[in-house]
Amino acid sequence: MSNDELICQEFARIIGGQEGFAGGKCVATINRDEIKAIILGKRFRVTSSFSFESRNNQTGRALCLGRVALLQIEVENFIASILKQGILVSSIHNEWLFDDPKLIYVNIEDVDDPLVFARKVRKALMS
Template sequence: MDLGKTRKQLCQEFARILDGAGSLDENGVCLVQKFRNLKFTILGRRTRSPLVLPQFFTFEDLDSQGRALNLGETVLLQEEINPLLTELRKRNIIVTAVHNHWLFEEPRAMYMHFESIEPPLVFARKIREAFRVLKR
């Protein structure tokens, strides 16, 4: 089996575990996208923008042991920050940022970024488990 096909299959399994849509780009980066079903307004207007509701996950740069650079970002409600932070840390996922993107939004939309170096499917399973603390 050629390496390209293997990476494509790995990307599809990564996406399946994370319950999102996966794609492999020309640089070998696997991107999984999904969007939360949360209700936000910005400047008093309802928004369903993918810029407001994202969950993005990537892996790239697989080494000879099958470990990759894994990155993630998710939108959160303010009250979800500490529970998710705790769950990610329990799983040795490094949280690199918690911040806002918007002004005048209701409720408060926050964004968390996280990373690890490990096999991508291990990362995906850890994320799936940690995200159980999020409201659906």
């Protein structure tokens, strides 16, 4: 197992998600099973995903990204917390026309040590 794969396992553990590693990219996915979303009358599984790639072996820093699925009531607190920790918010949007409840997606990005990024994300998710 490579060093990046080991870091990926810890990244997912910190975030609280399921880990996947392929082609040099680590992805941790969190299922939001508590949100009973419906799109066009069908059940929709709400997930948030976080990743890192292009890790520099000397500095340990990598491109760290996130796509966070939130209820409208959760958006303000999450954004305030993530910005406070120096992570950029690159977009805030909805993706679906006929979703119930209305879901908002927040994309975040940073270049950081993946485990530091994971701790910041976890803190924001818990706020």
